[in-house]
Amino acid sequence: MAVRAARGGHHGVSIEDVAKKAGVSTATVSRAVRGLPRVSEKTRQRILDVASELGYVASSAASGLATGKTRTIGVLTPYVDRWFFYKALEGVERELHRQGYNLSLFSLDSRTLERQRTFTKTMVAKHIDALLVLCLALSMEEIEELRRLDIPLVAVGGPVEDCPSIGIDDVAAAALATRHLLELGHRDIGIVHGEDDDTDLNFQVPILRLDGFRGELERHGSGFHPEWEVRGNFTLASGADAFDELWNRPGPKPTAVVCASDEMAMGVVLQARRRGVRVPEELSVIGIDDHEFSQVMGLTTVAQDPVAQAQLGTQMLLDELAGKAGSVHDVRAEFELRVRNTTSAVS
Amino acid sequence: MAVRAARGGHHGVSIEDVAKKAGVSTATVSRAVRGLPRVSEKTRQRILDVASELGYVASSAASGLATGKTRTIGVLTPYVDRWFFYKALEGVERELHRQGYNLSLFSLDSRTLERQRTFTKTMVAKHIDALLVLCLALSMEEIEELRRLDIPLVAVGGPVEDCPSIGIDDVAAAALATRHLLELGHRDIGIVHGEDDDTDLNFQVPILRLDGFRGELERHGSGFHPEWEVRGNFTLASGADAFDELWNRPGPKPTAVVCASDEMAMGVVLQARRRGVRVPEELSVIGIDDHEFSQVMGLTTVAQDPVAQAQLGTQMLLDELAGKAGSVHDVRAEFELRVRNTTSAVS
DNA sequence: GTGAAAGCGCTAACAT
DNA sequence: ATGTTAGCGCTTTCAC
Numbered sequence: 001m002a003v004r005a006a007r008g009g010h011h012g013v014s015i016e017d018v019a020k021k022a023g024v025s026t027a028t029v030s031r032a033v034r035g036l037p038r039v040s041e042k043t044r045q046r047i048l049d050v051a052s053e054l055g056y057v058a059s060s061a062a063s064g065l066a067t068g069k070t071r072t073i074g075v076l077t078p079y080v081d082r083w084f085f086y087k088a089l090e091g092v093e094r095e096l097h098r099q100g101y102n103l104s105l106f107s108l109d110s111r112t113l114e115r116q117r118t119f120t121k122t123m124v125a126k127h128i129d130a131l132l133v134l135c136l137a138l139s140m141e142e143i144e145e146l147r148r149l150d151i152p153l154v155a156v157g158g159p160v161e162d163c164p165s166i167g168i169d170d171v172a173a174a175a176l177a178t179r180h181l182l183e184l185g186h187r188d189i190g191i192v193h194g195e196d197d198d199t200d201l202n203f204q205v206p207i208l209r210l211d212g213f214r215g216e217l218e219r220h221g222s223g224f225h226p227e228w229e230v231r232g233n234f235t236l237a238s239g240a241d242a243f244d245e246l247w248n249r250p251g252p253k254p255t256a257v258v259c260a261s262d263e264m265a266m267g268v269v270l271q272a273r274r275r276g277v278r279v280p281e282e283l284s285v286i287g288i289d290d291h292e293f294s295q296v297m298g299l300t301t302v303a304q305d306p307v308a309q310a311q312l313g314t315q316m317l318l319d320e321l322a323g324k325a326g327s328v329h330d331v332r333a334e335f336e337l338r339v340r341n342t343t344s345a346v347s
Numbered sequence: 348m349a350v351r352a353a354r355g356g357h358h359g360v361s362i363e364d365v366a367k368k369a370g371v372s373t374a375t376v377s378r379a380v381r382g383l384p385r386v387s388e389k390t391r392q393r394i395l396d397v398a399s400e401l402g403y404v405a406s407s408a409a410s411g412l413a414t415g416k417t418r419t420i421g422v423l424t425p426y427v428d429r430w431f432f433y434k435a436l437e438g439v440e441r442e443l444h445r446q447g448y449n450l451s452l453f454s455l456d457s458r459t460l461e462r463q464r465t466f467t468k469t470m471v472a473k474h475i476d477a478l479l480v481l482c483l484a485l486s487m488e489e490i491e492e493l494r495r496l497d498i499p500l501v502a503v504g505g506p507v508e509d510c511p512s513i514g515i516d517d518v519a520a521a522a523l524a525t526r527h528l529l530e531l532g533h534r535d536i537g538i539v540h541g542e543d544d545d546t547d548l549n550f551q552v553p554i555l556r557l558d559g560f561r562g563e564l565e566r567h568g569s570g571f572h573p574e575w576e577v578r579g580n581f582t583l584a585s586g587a588d589a590f591d592e593l594w595n596r597p598g599p600k601p602t603a604v605v606c607a608s609d610e611m612a613m614g615v616v617l618q619a620r621r622r623g624v625r626v627p628e629e630l631s632v633i634g635i636d637d638h639e640f641s642q643v644m645g646l647t648t649v650a651q652d653p654v655a656q657a658q659l660g661t662q663m664l665l666d667e668l669a670g671k672a673g674s675v676h677d678v679r680a681e682f683e684l685r686v687r688n689t690t691s692a693v694s
Numbered sequence: 695g696t697g698a699a700a701g702c703g704c705t706a707a708c709a710t
Numbered sequence: 711a712t713g714t715t716a717g718c719g720c721t722t723t724c725a726c
Contacts, residue, residue, distance in 0.1 A: 012473065014719055025697045030721060040695060055495075059473050061417065062719035064408035065702045068359075072451070072474075080440060086433045093427060093454045102474060104419070105450045107440040126359065126406050127419075127449060148402070236643050270643055293640070296583050296617055361703055372713045377705060387711060409703035412718045 013056045022050040033058065072102035073317055074128035078136045080107055082234065083263060083291050084157055084306050088134050091310030099318055104128055108136065130317040132310070133160055135167070137203035152320040154328050156313040157306065158205045164328045166313045168304045168335040170205055174212025174258065175219075177286045177302045180337055181256040182220050185346040186284060189217065190228030190254035192242040192264045209260045209288065228254050232264045239267020247275065255283065255346050262287035262294045262301055269299065269342055280344040290338060300343040304335045360403040369397040380405065419449035420664055421475035425483045427454055429581065430610060430638050431504055431653050435481050438657030446665055451475055455483065477664040479657070480507055482514070484550035499667040501675050503660040504653065505552045511675045513660045515651045515682040517552055521559025521605065522566075523684055524633045524649045528603045529567050532693040533631060536564065537575030537601035539589040539611045556607045556635065575601050579611045586614020594622065602630065602693050609634035609641045609648055616646065616689055627691040637685060647690040651682045 019026045024043060031039045032047040033056075039047075050056075064070045075092055079085045089105070096103050104127055131146065135157030138146075143161050146153060155165035181189050191213045194206035210229070217224065230245050232238035239259060247253060259265035265287030269279050277283050287294065290303030312331060319327035366373045371390060378386045379394040380403075386394075397403075411417045422439050426432045436452070443450050451474055478493065482504030485493075490508050493500060502512035528536050538560045541553035557576070564571065577592045579585035586606060594600060606612035612634030616626050624630050634641065637650030659678060666674035 012719095015721095016719075026720075027698080027722080028696060031696090034721095038695060043695080057473070059412070059719055061408050061411035061473065062702090063721070065406070065412050065704085066719080066721040068702075070408065080427075080437050081433045086428045089452075090426075090428045090454070093452060097454070103452045105436075105440060105452050107437070107444070126404070126408065236640050240643050266640075267643060274645075293583050293613075296587050296614060298621075359703095362705095363703075373704075374706080374714080375712055378712090381705095385711060390711080406703055409718090410705070412720085413703080413705040415718075 012059070013054045015056070015058065018047065018051050018054055018056050021054065022047045069321075070102075070127060070129050071100065072104050072128055073130045073132060073314070074104045074106055075132050075134065076106045076108065076136055077134040078108055080105070083261070083289060085134055087306035088156055088310035091307035092132060092314045094307075095311045095314040095318070101318070129321055130154075132156060132313050132317060133163070134158075134310075135203070135205060136160070152317050152328055154313045154316055156309050158203065164316075164330050166309050166316075166331045166333055168333045170208035171212035171215065173288055173302045173304070173335045174209040174260070175216040176212075176335070176337055177258045177288055178213050178216035179220075180286060180300070180339070180343065181258060181284060182216070182222070184256070184284065184343060186254075186256040187222055187346070188225070188228075188252065188254045188256070189222070190225065190230065190246055190257040192230055192232045192239060192257060192259040192268060194232055194234050194260045194264075196231075196233075206260060213258055225254070227251070228257075232260070232267075234261045234263060236263045236267040236270075239264030240271035241267070243268045243271040243275075247272075247277070253283075256343070257283065257285055259285065259287045262289040262291035262299060265299055265301065265342070266291070266293060266297055269297065280342050281347065284343040284346075286343050288335075295340070298341040300340045301338050302335050303338050304333060309333045359406070360401045362403070362405065365394065365398050365401060365403050368401065369394045416668075417449075417474060417476050418447065419451050419475055420477045420479060420661070421451045421453055422479050422481065423453045423455065423483055424481040425455055427452070430608075430636060432481055434653035435503055435657035438654035439479060439661045441654075442658045442661040442665070448665070476668055477501075479503060479660050479664060480510070481505075481657075482550070482552060483507070499664050499675055501660045501663055503656050505550065511663075511677050513656050513663075513678045513680055515680045517555035518559035518562065520635055520649045520651070520682045521556035521607070522563040523559075523682070524605045524635055525560050525563035526567075527633060527647070527684055527686070527690065528605060528631060529563070529569070531603070531631065531690060533601075533603040534569055534693070535572070535575075535599065535601045535603070536569070537572065537577070537593055537604040539577055539579045539586060539604060539606040539615060541579055541581050541607045541611075543578075543580075553607060560605055572601070574598070575604075579607070579614075581608045581610060583610045583614040583617075586611030587618035588614070590615045590618040590622075594619075594624070600630075603690070604630065604632055606632065606634045609636040609638035609646060612646055612648065612689070613638070613640060613644055616644065627689050628694065631690040631693075633690050635682075642687070645688040647687045648685055649682050650685050651680060656680045 015026045015029050019029045028039060029047050032044045033051055075089060077085050080089060093103055130152040133155045138160060153163055155163050157167045159165045193210040195210050230242045232242045257268060259268060265285050269285050272279050272283055279285055287299055287301040290301050294301050316328045362373045362376050366376045375386060376394055379391045380398055422436060424432050427436060440450055477499040480502045485507060500510055502510050504514045506512045540557040542557050577589045579589045604615060606615060612632050615632050619626050619630050626632055634646055634648040637648050641648050663675045
């Protein structure tokens with residue numbers, strides 16, 4: 001007893017408290033509160049009443065220990081303050097809480113050194129029943145480690161080696177954006193992409209979009225302009241910088257530019273206008289995403305829906321946990337061109 | 348044994364496995380892996396080796412049950428896709444994982460009906476050791492329920508009844524924004540606020556900012572223009588709508604407008620320019636927040652730092668959990684005027 | 695339909 | 711420094 005008191009079990013109604021007060025065994029309480037059969041309606045009701053009167057809620061640690069399930073799924077993401085990521089997070093959350101699951105958030109910001117530790121120690125600690133990875137730059141070892149976890153796993157927003165994933169066809173999306181410009185008569189097209197030099201990181205999206213752009217240009221027979229391929233990092237500021245880079249360089253300028261994200265596209269538009277380059281009259285700009293700001297800004301873009309993608313991924317995980325093996329599988333999400341007013345026919 | 352196998356305990360190295368293989372008791376393993384004293388360096392090393400060889404990680408459910416601690420703290424937020432909130436979330440995450448804590452995210456989107464359920468059932472289930480509430484619209488019953496949880500609690504970004512909170516002085520921030528306009532010579536000033544009609548919800552921020560605005564005007568002796576007080580909901584789109592509302596109304600227009608958030612301010616700027624009203628020549632606009640887009644857009648604003656606020660709040664919670672009673676307390680966070688180019692002297 | 699009892703994997707006295 | 715042991719609160723088999 002001394003032990004128990006010392007461990008601070010003071011506040012917290014246990015199943016036993018309910019059982020006693022209801023005059024039944026803990027087993028019956030357990031069945032009753034979980035809505036299991038083999039309890040008469042009468043006793044169930046009595047138990048439920050007592051439970052709510054006492055404010056009883058099962059300890060997740062205890063039931064987790066007993067069942068091996070935690071009813072929480074993890075979300076692993078590189079950022080939480082970037083559009084795709086917070087939208088997706090929103091989607092996961094929505095789907096999860098609707099089902100009474102908890103969401104455990106892991107953010108592996110940069111390529112920090114303490115990363116590995118976090119990964120192994122904290123995540124693998126059986127905290128979670130399943131994991132949803134958001135389009136993360138993962139090393140091979142990390143991926144390997146995740147697989148070893150042996151829990152349902154799905155990637156959203158970008159392919160992850162050997163792992164079912166949900167997301168748009170990035171190559172096709174970038175190609176679509178490029179084609180839109182081509183069809184408007186543009187021939188001098190630049191791109192603001194996000195490809196990093198860093199290798200060994202499993203972050204394909206920027207590369208895929210760049211590929212889509214180049215592929216479409218090639219298909220069309222347009223020439224390459226390596227000097228018009230400039231790198232950004234998916235932020236608004238980097239888009240503005242990209243415009244400067246393009247315009248500060250001597251020589252001819254592109255008449256249009258496709259951006260690997262709306263944020264960068266908006267950066268380009270804003271900076272162009274600030275420097276007196278009219279959009280779309282002198283420069284057409286198209287993005288990918290359909291950020292909520294894009295509509296107000298009138299940005300032409302290739303839209304995708306991260307919330308829906310994340311919800312789908314979550315649902316698959318939940319289905320899998322519910323016993324429907326094979327629920328988790330690859331899905332190419334939808335995307336579509338939304339023409340607004342940052343693109344126009346070449347003059 | 349049949350039981351154990353049936354419960355899927357197959358993958359999962361237990362403390363006993365380690366103990367056996369290392370030839371010690373589970374108690375010693377427990378001490379060793381947690382870095383507790385009373386273990387010789389020799390055995391500790393041996394245990395650690397075995398543990399890592401076996402890939403042992405303590406089950407959080409088991410240790411949670413034994414200790415009554417979960418090493419996870421909850422974050423309760425109304426949105427995850429709005430600036431202040433995702434920034435704060437980022438701050439919490441950063442601070443938490445640095446300390447090996449987990450983050451459990453609860454999003455109580457709208458005033459949905461299933462809200463109550465989520466609240467009670469899921470949250471209160473002892474999942475968490477402490478809770479950080481993000482500037483949420485809470486009903487009195489909900490607040491009451493939170494207090495009953497009897498765990499360290501702190502609010503960030505907006506006052507919550509009877510609960511220590513970290514955030515800027517919203518009245519002062521709005522007053523500062525207003526004063527800036529006044530000092531530029533503006534006398535016809537409008538506001539885009541976010542005050543909702545909904546009562547009984549503990550979401551003070553919009554009201555406080557509106558108060559700050561009105562107070563400053565009054566202090567200055569400027570007249571009120573109720574028709575220039577228009578409501579938004581903190582989004583870019585609502586800012587654009589607010590501009591329309593202001594400009595579509597017959598009669599004189601304000602020469603300046605303060606907005607309760609940068610997103611709304613940007614909406615106003617964008618819509619003004621689209622409709623041919625020059626900013627800042629014909630209309631000065633100031634926001635509150637310093638959204639990452641604001642710098643690129645050149646928006647004048649009163650800046651605050653949600654990441655820092657959240658980190659501070661998290662640290663307080665952690666300190667409290669570490670035994671430093673009284674660590675959680677009110678803090679007025681900093682804010683400062685950042686003049687850029689959406690405001691200018693009245694012409 | 696209900697109860698007794700044996701765990702789940704870990705921690706914390708207490709003894710040695 | 712290390713082992714023994716009694717729980718933590720819940721679930722689940724098996725008997726009744």
